[in-house]
Amino acid sequence: MSDATADAAQRVSAKTVASLHPLPVATRVNAQAIKVACSNCNLRELCMPVGLEQPEMEKLDELVATRRKIKRGGNLFRNGEAFTALYAIRTGFFKTCVATEDGRDQVTGFQMAGEIIGLDGIVNDHHTCDAVALEDAEVCVMPFDRIEELSREVTALQRHVHQIMSREIVREHGVMLLLGSMRAEERLAAFLLNLVQRLHARGFSQSELVLRMTREEIGSYLGLKLETVSRTFSKFADDGIVEVKQRHVRILDTDALRRIVNSQTCQ
Amino acid sequence: MSDATADAAQRVSAKTVASLHPLPVATRVNAQAIKVACSNCNLRELCMPVGLEQPEMEKLDELVATRRKIKRGGNLFRNGEAFTALYAIRTGFFKTCVATEDGRDQVTGFQMAGEIIGLDGIVNDHHTCDAVALEDAEVCVMPFDRIEELSREVTALQRHVHQIMSREIVREHGVMLLLGSMRAEERLAAFLLNLVQRLHARGFSQSELVLRMTREEIGSYLGLKLETVSRTFSKFADDGIVEVKQRHVRILDTDALRRIVNSQTCQ
């Protein structure tokens, strides 16, 4: 089964989550030809402030300068590169990772459609991490100068930018909690629940997902070795909590995963 | 030796770092009586954008609504409380920590004079972590409405707010790297180097510091148990890298600490 057909299988009825539902793949193919406009983008609710008046909405259409396609394995940006823009993911899946001089590296997050990437670059005008596409992807390029300019005029955008950055800070608090105080099973359970919840918000299944990353990348994100990730998947499968066939995961018992996260064996 | 005298002992010649040097304790006592004005605050370079014209500087003096004192052990804010303001630390030392429903908690950071606290609250209009004073402290209260208003008018402030949030995101990337891929000795070495570097930027010694937090709080931050923190301190002392007497730490060999952080034993 190819990933494309898997995607289709994963997707649930659009009715329930119509407003968040991504465009069907077919209509995206010539995206660059279509006028770049947030106002008719179906991911709008994920990237943009909601409840805007028409004139403000039109202003925001100036935000996206262009779109950019990144092939699987390609970099959206690299550590050290000049920072010029934030990116809204239209399609595809990314990882971000930081590295030390001595060659260790750490996946700091996985990002999917509707999420904003590049915030790390603002503070020093250079990116401090790598953003790598884990599948063919397309992003909206939003020059940061323009964001700052527009958010002085459109209060809702200003607030929105602040919220996106704050959300990222809060998300990272959660990762710190995970890395600092959870055991392997808890980490993987929390990871799966988080992924499936975000996919569900985008119109995919609550129980089935296709991992876009390797065991090693999951391990890096969770502070575990790839063997431990693999063993933990096997353990979950043995316990009847999930079905795992390579990167295809079906969650059979969501509550069991929740219980594992809240196990609190220690203290 | 009281902590106050220890502080004095720690402080190095003001000449080298005059612009970052905090006010002597004596002049702070009646702070609330003195007009609240960033333009004559000695921590200005740490909290505020630099190189402002006089008229802009005067506008920014409206930013700080009031000051607030927090006793040691007291909360600046708690998880769940409404978010109304960011806080610039004038004096004192804080920790921030998040908690799970099942009672685990994780220190997400330690903050000192000149640093901004409360960014977690922006996204959902209430705080998602606790901020606890580890010593008697005073903060400048900056209502967030006012920050947003002013940063629409003063470009330098807008940029500054973005940088502060981005800096926090980058800092947390570093913590994730530490928690995800370092061993106990590396974590503690990195922690000490980071603390002493920040203290040095505030006019304190490069080699001597007084820890404001317990071994347990250090452990929580570093993803270790307090016994491991204690043992690692002892190990460093045995190796002649530091002198440790309770919370008083003297770094004897900074390069050794740096080497430990970049050891990269594995891979």
Added chain:
DNA sequence: CGACACCTTGAAGAGGTTCAAGAAATGTGG
């Protein structure tokens, strides 16, 4: 079809945790 990347599983070992006891500092109340 063969090369390569990725995943799984086993066995041994290391690093950190847990439990426990005692020492050192700190705070409190008489």
Added chain:
DNA sequence: CCACATTTCTTGAACCTCTTCAAGGTGTCG
């Protein structure tokens, strides 16, 4: 100001989780 209670820190020994090393299996792509 001293005695006592409490908190914090240190250290030892046993244990456990995760890592390391190794080998073989599975899937994918040119």
